[in-house]
Amino acid sequence: MKKEIGNVEIIIEKWKGIKGSLIMALHELQHLYGYVPQKGAQQISTAFKIPLSQIFEVITFYNLFKLKEPGKHTIAVCLGTACYLKGAPDILNELKVLLKVEEGGTTKDGQFNLDVVRCLGCCGLAPVMTIDGEIYGKVKKNEIKDILAKYKKKEQK
Numbered sequence: 001m002k003k004e005i006g007n008v009e010i011i012i013e014k015w016k017g018i019k020g021s022l023i024m025a026l027h028e029l030q031h032l033y034g035y036v037p038q039k040g041a042q043q044i045s046t047a048f049k050i051p052l053s054q055i056f057e058v059i060t061f062y063n064l065f066k067l068k069e070p071g072k073h074t075i076a077v078c079l080g081t082a083c084y085l086k087g088a089p090d091i092l093n094e095l096k097v098l099l100k101v102e103e104g105g106t107t108k109d110g111q112f113n114l115d116v117v118r119c120l121g122c123c124g125l126a127p128v129m130t131i132d133g134e135i136y137g138k139v140k141k142n143e144i145k146d147i148l149a150k151y152k153k154k155e156q157k
Contacts, residue, residue: 007032008040012047022048022058026065035066071106071113073151078128080119086126087141092116094141095129098148111152 011028015021022044029040036059045052059065077083077092092103095114099107106113122128125137136147 008043012044016047022050022055023062026055026059030065034070035068037069038067068106069110072111073132074113074115074130076115076117076120076130077103078118078120078122078126079116080123080126082123082126083119083128088127088129090141091127091129091139091144094144098144112148 008029011025011032014028015025025044025048026036026041029044030036033040041055041059042052044050045055059067075095077088077095079088079092092114096102099112099114101107101112101114103114103116120128120130120135122135122137125135127137127139129136129139131147131151139147
């Protein structure tokens with residue numbers, strides 16, 4: 001966080017004193033780090049004169065904010081109605097087994113984050129998952145290992 005402190009101060013200066021700007025400042029902080037680090041939240045708390053507890057109420061209320069550093073690749077499994085009925089829970093369970101991680105978690109090697117979403121708007125492709133925004137439709141359990149391998153190979157290059 002040390003080399004980014006100046007950037008956090010820039011965010012604070014940009015939004016400090018503007019009514020209702022806390023969420024925008026937190027979004028920028030998360031964009032900078034990929035999550036909202038506690039030290040950054042503390043700096044905002046001090047500068048905005050908002051108790052840290054209230055800052056964390058906002059962070060935990062909105063599910064787009066992350067409190068932990070995310071993995072290098074983000075996997076999102078759709079559990080919307082169409083995907084659910086077409087087998088998304090099996091896809092999610094297979095990912096949990098292969099990655100040895102629970103939903104919302106990050107693999108020990110920091111490579112993958114496993115998230116659940118309610119709808120990706122690709123119902124005709126159910127079940128659907130994304131990795132870093134790339135859509136995988138009509139996913140079958142036996143294809144998941146190969147899909148993950150593509151991202152693991154990218155890391156080795």
